[in-house]
Amino acid sequence: MIKLELDRKKKGIWVREPADVTSLQNGFYGSMEHGNILLTPEEVLYVMDIRNGRCFDEAGNTYTFNDTALFFLKNKKLLARYLTYKDWRDKGLIARYAEEAEGCYGRTSLKKYKGGKLELDKFAIDGIFFEDDLLTIVDDEAAGKELYERYWLGQFGTYKAAHRGRISKLDIFETIFLVKQGKLHLKNAKLSAVESAANERIKYFEDMYAVYEDWRQRGYVVKTGFKFGTHFRIYFPGASPIKEGDEWMHSRHVIHVFSRKNKLLISEWARAIRVAHSVKKTFILGLPGKKGKIKVNPKRPRLDFLLYHRKKDGIETPKTGAPRYLMYSLTEDEYIGGEELARALEECKYFGLEMMMAISDRESSVTYYLITQISLPGSDYDYYEIEWTQP
Amino acid sequence: MIKLELDRKKKGIWVREPADVTSLQNGFYGSMEHGNILLTPEEVLYVMDIRNGRCFDEAGNTYTFNDTALFFLKNKKLLARYLTYKDWRDKGLIARYAEEAEGCYGRTSLKKYKGGKLELDKFAIDGIFFEDDLLTIVDDEAAGKELYERYWLGQFGTYKAAHRGRISKLDIFETIFLVKQGKLHLKNAKLSAVESAANERIKYFEDMYAVYEDWRQRGYVVKTGFKFGTHFRIYFPGASPIKEGDEWMHSRHVIHVFSRKNKLLISEWARAIRVAHSVKKTFILGLPGKKGKIKVNPKRPRLDFLLYHRKKDGIETPKTGAPRYLMYSLTEDEYIGGEELARALEECKYFGLEMMMAISDRESSVTYYLITQISLPGSDYDYYEIEWTQP
Numbered sequence: 001m002i003k004l005e006l007d008r009k010k011k012g013i014w015v016r017e018p019a020d021v022t023s024l025q026n027g028f029y030g031s032m033e034h035g036n037i038l039l040t041p042e043e044v045l046y047v048m049d050i051r052n053g054r055c056f057d058e059a060g061n062t063y064t065f066n067d068t069a070l071f072f073l074k075n076k077k078l079l080a081r082y083l084t085y086k087d088w089r090d091k092g093l094i095a096r097y098a099e100e101a102e103g104c105y106g107r108t109s110l111k112k113y114k115g116g117k118l119e120l121d122k123f124a125i126d127g128i129f130f131e132d133d134l135l136t137i138v139d140d141e142a143a144g145k146e147l148y149e150r151y152w153l154g155q156f157g158t159y160k161a162a163h164r165g166r167i168s169k170l171d172i173f174e175t176i177f178l179v180k181q182g183k184l185h186l187k188n189a190k191l192s193a194v195e196s197a198a199n200e201r202i203k204y205f206e207d208m209y210a211v212y213e214d215w216r217q218r219g220y221v222v223k224t225g226f227k228f229g230t231h232f233r234i235y236f237p238g239a240s241p242i243k244e245g246d247e248w249m250h251s252r253h254v255i256h257v258f259s260r261k262n263k264l265l266i267s268e269w270a271r272a273i274r275v276a277h278s279v280k281k282t283f284i285l286g287l288p289g290k291k292g293k294i295k296v297n298p299k300r301p302r303l304d305f306l307l308y309h310r311k312k313d314g315i316e317t318p319k320t321g322a323p324r325y326l327m328y329s330l331t332e333d334e335y336i337g338g339e340e341l342a343r344a345l346e347e348c349k350y351f352g353l354e355m356m357m358a359i360s361d362r363e364s365s366v367t368y369y370l371i372t373q374i375s376l377p378g379s380d381y382d383y384y385e386i387e388w389t390q391p
Numbered sequence: 392m393i394k395l396e397l398d399r400k401k402k403g404i405w406v407r408e409p410a411d412v413t414s415l416q417n418g419f420y421g422s423m424e425h426g427n428i429l430l431t432p433e434e435v436l437y438v439m440d441i442r443n444g445r446c447f448d449e450a451g452n453t454y455t456f457n458d459t460a461l462f463f464l465k466n467k468k469l470l471a472r473y474l475t476y477k478d479w480r481d482k483g484l485i486a487r488y489a490e491e492a493e494g495c496y497g498r499t500s501l502k503k504y505k506g507g508k509l510e511l512d513k514f515a516i517d518g519i520f521f522e523d524d525l526l527t528i529v530d531d532e533a534a535g536k537e538l539y540e541r542y543w544l545g546q547f548g549t550y551k552a553a554h555r556g557r558i559s560k561l562d563i564f565e566t567i568f569l570v571k572q573g574k575l576h577l578k579n580a581k582l583s584a585v586e587s588a589a590n591e592r593i594k595y596f597e598d599m600y601a602v603y604e605d606w607r608q609r610g611y612v613v614k615t616g617f618k619f620g621t622h623f624r625i626y627f628p629g630a631s632p633i634k635e636g637d638e639w640m641h642s643r644h645v646i647h648v649f650s651r652k653n654k655l656l657i658s659e660w661a662r663a664i665r666v667a668h669s670v671k672k673t674f675i676l677g678l679p680g681k682k683g684k685i686k687v688n689p690k691r692p693r694l695d696f697l698l699y700h701r702k703k704d705g706i707e708t709p710k711t712g713a714p715r716y717l718m719y720s721l722t723e724d725e726y727i728g729g730e731e732l733a734r735a736l737e738e739c740k741y742f743g744l745e746m747m748m749a750i751s752d753r754e755s756s757v758t759y760y761l762i763t764q765i766s767l768p769g770s771d772y773d774y775y776e777i778e779w780t781q782p
Contacts (some may be wrong), residue, residue: 067520073521122550158477223753226661278666333563
């Protein structure tokens with residue numbers, strides 16, 4: 001048994017028995033003051049839940065887990081924090097409050113993506129825009145075929161059977177892109193009408209289009225990600241829709257656009273990442289829009305825990321190593337906003353640590369997503385790879 | 392070449408050349424009038440796109456695909472209908488207008504689910520509700536363990552390691568269910584406060600809870616579907632969280648709740664079905680709420696096409712067989728409402744045909760979902776199995 005002592009005057013829960021102090025000190029729990037250890041709320045709950053801790057007050061009254069938790073009931077997302085803290089600790093790894101982070105740990109990596117530039121030849125094609133379906137049809141067979149084969153713009157003929165049929169279908173992103181480039185003339189609609197039809201139907205369309213254009217202009221091929229549960233899938237510059245040998249070109253990356261104005265339920269957000277994972281694609285999160293200057297307050301971080309991970313011959317500790325990640329503690333029923341996430345990621349950059357998103361579901365099972373920044377030469381936007389991981 | 396003749400007076404596009412008439416008649420296109428064939432808009436587009444059709448008016452002017460399509464531009468979801476019609480035809484199968492459906496074809500099947508009844512013994516337990524995390528903690532070790540082991544209510548100890556830890560966590564559905572049953576007393580919150588916290592956070596919570604309670608009361612175990620991208624996963628009556636031999640019990644069904652008041656983007660809807668498919672679970676759609684009397688107007692169906700499928704020795708045709716499905720033609724950027732879907736499904740029941748949802752993505756690739764009704768004895772709600780299929 002570990003004896004926890006509630007000190008109402010000093011407002012805190014202390015460990016004072018020498019054997020307990022040594023044991024908790026070796027495990028990197030709490031902070032030492034004059035030979036005693038002061039525990040954080042999550043540490044208190046963990047010691048009571050898992051390490052046979054018992055809590056008493058000065059008068060010798062005992063407090064159950066819930067009696068003790070009631071003291072912290074006003075703490076924001078107490079259980080989200082406790083359950084993700086617990087899971088990390090249960091893996092034999094060390095977690096400390098993010099407030100202890102100091103300076104830049106230089107432990108982030110940057111995924112480098114190839115830059116490029118789309119060069120469109122001079123051409124002019126006509127099309128009809130179908131507002132109700134957000135599609136444009138080009139019925140000039142030769143022009144539609146060339147557009148498809150050279151730039152992979154539109155779908156000529158039939159999907160995966162381009163020889164079948166004579167028309168080409170341009171999706172709403174391709175339509176606007178080509179009209180803006182002065183290559184496509186719509187016989188029955190103006191650009192502004194197409195854009196307002198798109199804005200009316202598709203939420204955060206402007207942000208979706210910004211991401212589409214950003215990658216297209218760098219030479220990437222950007223097509224619907226419908227089959228993979230995301231907004232777009234991409235192919236690297238130079239990709240072609242024409243079968244090489246017996247093989248179709250496969251995309252390896254999907255992009256999900258997260259508008260800074262949007263708020264997403266964590267379970268919906270996780271669902272998109274899951275589909276990408278199940279089809280073995282790399283999931284890219286796009287946060288379009290120019291970054292405002294985000295101020296990081298190192299004394300009051302938004303993130304929850306400083307995570308120490310493993311090293312070759314054991315685990316990292318505050319004594320012998322440096323933290324590896326910052327944990328963002330969440331539950332499946334919470335919401336996350338685009339702007340909020342952008343700010344949290346800025347904080348990670350400040351401390352030179354990668355973000356480990358930890359989601360505790362309704363059964364207290366924790367799922368982890370590791371977030372790594374992407375460098376896409378020439379782009380003003382923020383992109384991140386998100387990877388489902390088991391730390 | 393098939394010659395299509397635009398008749399402005401009779402407002403339609405006709406085929407009159409005898410060889411063309413025979414060919415199209417054999418393929419079950421259009422409707423015969425005095426030896427000529429009148430085509431529907433989708434048939435016209437198909438013949439022009441795929442079967443080398445050319446369109447002319449009385450004066451001998453020629454019309455391209457787009458020129459012709461312009462006549463139908465006001466038709467609702469013209470391309471959604473055309474592209475899904477085309478895909479079905481491209482498979483060598485026959486599709487006709489849903490308006491031709493007559494009477495009840497008796498071709499639906501019903502997935503029968505076991506009925507049951509949850510019997511809870513007399514007990515009373517205490518808990519603390521954590522509003523910010525929508526979880527309840529029970530710290531009476533024996534009571535929490537029994538609740539978990541006997542009814543699989545809550546998560547005792549640690550997920551997949553119940554021996555680790557002493558507390559039990561009840562999710563928001565379990566919390567409300569047990570309070571309503573008079574088995575759980577929350578020391579710090581009233582039922583109404585718990586319900587309003589849930590309503591505030593979770594969209595359509597009342598419908599979500601209705602589905603939860605409906606299956607729980609029939610003896611099913613209902614837990615979070617977070618890992619499978621849906622609202623719930625279920626286990627059949629009698630399921631236990633206790634490992635049998637070396638095997639965990641695996642759920643085979645997930646439930647997604649679609650409120651009649653909700654509207655879902657098709658791509659979001661498809662994403663949920665895709666995750667379930669990728670983890671080999673049966674996807675159940677729940678449409679809670681009492682059904683209003685839905686009137687079906689057989690002359691003006693909501694659904695798009697009457698689909699003839701295959702049979703042992705070939706394909707079904709309007710001559711030799713009966714239709715198998717009703718097609719609901721959609722694109723990935725459309726929305727579908729719960730009430731709208733309920734009405735469309737009612738129409739399928741009326742005609743005795745199953746619904747084949749056909750979704751044309753931005754590249755005109757079509758994905759099919761087959762919807763089959765479930766019978767759950769005692770339930771007032773509508774449930775359907777949705778299966779990704781390649782017809």
